[in-house]
Amino acid sequence: MKKLVGISAILGALIAVAAAQERVTVPAAIVAYPDLIVYNGKIVTMDDTSPGPSPGRIVQALAIRDRRIQALGADAEILAYAGPKTDKIDLKGKTAIPGIVDAHTHIHNNEVAWWVRENPAALATVARRFVVGGRTNEELRKGIELVLKERMIGAPSDQWAIIDLPTNDPKDPGSGTGIGVKFLQERQMALQDLDVLASKNPVFVESHPAYMINTEGKKAIEKMYGFFPPIDVADDTGFGEMTEYDRALMVDGYFRLRPKELADIVEQGLVKNAATGITTFASHMMGLQFLNAYQRLVREDRMPIRFAYTHYFGFQDNPDPASFYMRLGDMAGLGTDYFWSGGVGLGNIDSGPPMFCSTMEGPKELKDREWCRNSPGTAYAKAVLTAVLSKARVAVGHAYGDKGVDYFMDTLEEAMKLDPTITLDYIRSRRFSSDHCGFYPRPDQIPRIAKLGILISCGGNVLSRSYPWLERYGKQYANWIAPVHSLLKGGVKTVFENEAGVKGNRSETYFKEAYPLLSRKNEYGQAVAPEEAVDRMTLMKMMTSWPAEYVLREKHIGTLEAGKLADLVVLNKDYFTVPEQEIPNTFPVMTVVGGKIEVLRSEFAKELGRNAVGPQLEFKNDARYARAPGE
Secondary structure (H helix, E strand, O other): OOHHHHHHHHHHHHHHHHHHHHHHHHHHHHHOOEEEEOOOOOOOOOOOOOOOOOOOOOOOOEEEOOEEEEEEEEEHHHHOOOOOEEEEEEEEEEOHHHHHEEEEOHHHHHHHHHHHHOOOHHOOOOEEEEEEEOHHHHHHHHHHHHHHHOOOOOOOOOOHHHHHHHHOOOOOOOOOOHHHHHHHHHOOOOOOHHHHOOOOEEEEEEOEEEEEEEEEEEEHHHHOOOOOOOOOOOOOOOOOOOOOHHHHHHHHHHHHHHHHHHHHHHHHHHHHOOOOOOEEEEEEEOHHHHHHHHHHHHHHHOOOOOOEEEOOOOOOOOOOOOHHHHHOOOOOOOOOOOEEEEEEEOOOOOOOOOOOOOOOOOOOOOOOOOOOOOOOOOOHHHHHHHHOOOOOOOOEEEEEHHHHHHHHHHHHHHHHHHHOOOOOOOOOOOOOHHHHHEOOOOHHHHHHHHOOEEEEEOOOHHHHOOOOHHHOOOOOHHHHHHOHHHHHHHHOOEEEEEEOOOOEEEEOOOOHHHHHHHHOEEOOOEEOOHHHHHHHHHHHHOOHHHHHHHHOOOOOOOOOOOOOOOOEEEOOOOOOOOHHHHHHHHOOOEEEEEEEEEEOOHHHHHHHHHOEEEOEEEEOOOOOOOOOOOO
């Protein structure tokens, strides 16, 4: 009897609660009131992801709860959702856009490089860095000899000598035009000569994209990574691309025993880039310790922005990357809202000028200096095929010339022949991608790229970086440099990337870096294939909604819609209406990631009566080169 009475009491209570709920007149949305409301703004949702001129819905206000967008609409409608603890920010009529999704940038490497510059004592525990100049090969040889014979006297045997040679020619500025590149490519100093000069210390001579190491350097790399490099400079087997060592020696040497310090440095780099408007980025990691640093940030909920990383570790100093990726399988998309895999990352299938892989016709001296890392028969090509057959998504993190991209597409089509489950529809569904657009795609490549559903990432910097090489190969190749208009017209989803990065507390604006794709003028002021220009709305889609597809997260980021992650950027100017020449002077005054204000600039904070939040970058737009070629 007591049990029946107890059950009746519970049922009665439930009926009473249900009846009370029926009488509640407050909207259910207010019961779960927002954490943050931004209002009185021009909030451009970019939810029209078509190639057309429409940005989609434009609203005044937006409500955020539990890191996601709760609702969008007019001020009165959204402010009605506010609860007693809702934070409300008046945008003062400013324009807000979805957080920028950068398809290719090296935030962690850039921040470590800056930290090393500011902490020379730490660098000295691993290496000493020297700059050697010269106008002739003999002057460079003498400079290297002076460093190794005199400046490295008494150095600990495990201390590297890193020697920088001229990469750019002041009279002919541009990537790879300096005498140092040719000096190393032509092996003007033989390995045995370097070994005689430095028989006890590892030596790394660099003039990007050309590098050279001595035998002691190979031994040091073997000690660090377990593999003795077979050669000392790049060769046709696909080995010898030493950018990874340049970026990784400090990371895997000094920071291996300092994981917390590395994580702190990476975190600082991430939040600095939030100040530029980036809320998500994609990149590979060159330096094995970076993965541990990011995992620490994820575990401690300290990721200020989101990172879609591509898996390059199987290629880094590994003589058999194919066996590695045969075992890895498909990881694309696995992870958290702040850190996930974008798939297998090919750090590079060629290198920068002049060591790219192209079909352009040119003098023999130029063609001999080109380098194709993924040409048929190489270990690299075998690994790419194995990864595709293992059902991995592959992202080509660096492709500068068109020929290497041909080889990559050949690999995709070979996989289709070898495995009947790898159909064209499957290939298209995986969104394979390729970055940079230095000298590709050529016009007849575009239909093939579109057919395979490959996404392409282009940066504005290549208009400057590639232009000097038109003088050597011929101006007829100008429309191979970031041909964005032709790509989009041909049905290829094309996104924007920015490799410039923040230097200390100073940065060029993100929109300045993107501006060359609008103006088609490089940093010398020269027009480069003006017919390939895009309009500002297209460029905005290349920075927001379209790269969300590139990083496999279009259901969560890239547009401002209810249910999506609350990533938005408030701008100092209205990007959509200012005169085009004012676009480079546009920058964020507030960056919100997952509903959290990561950056609030002091000038806007003052308007709001709040304290500034996060790094207060100095935005300064400088020309990268002193003068144009030939001046």
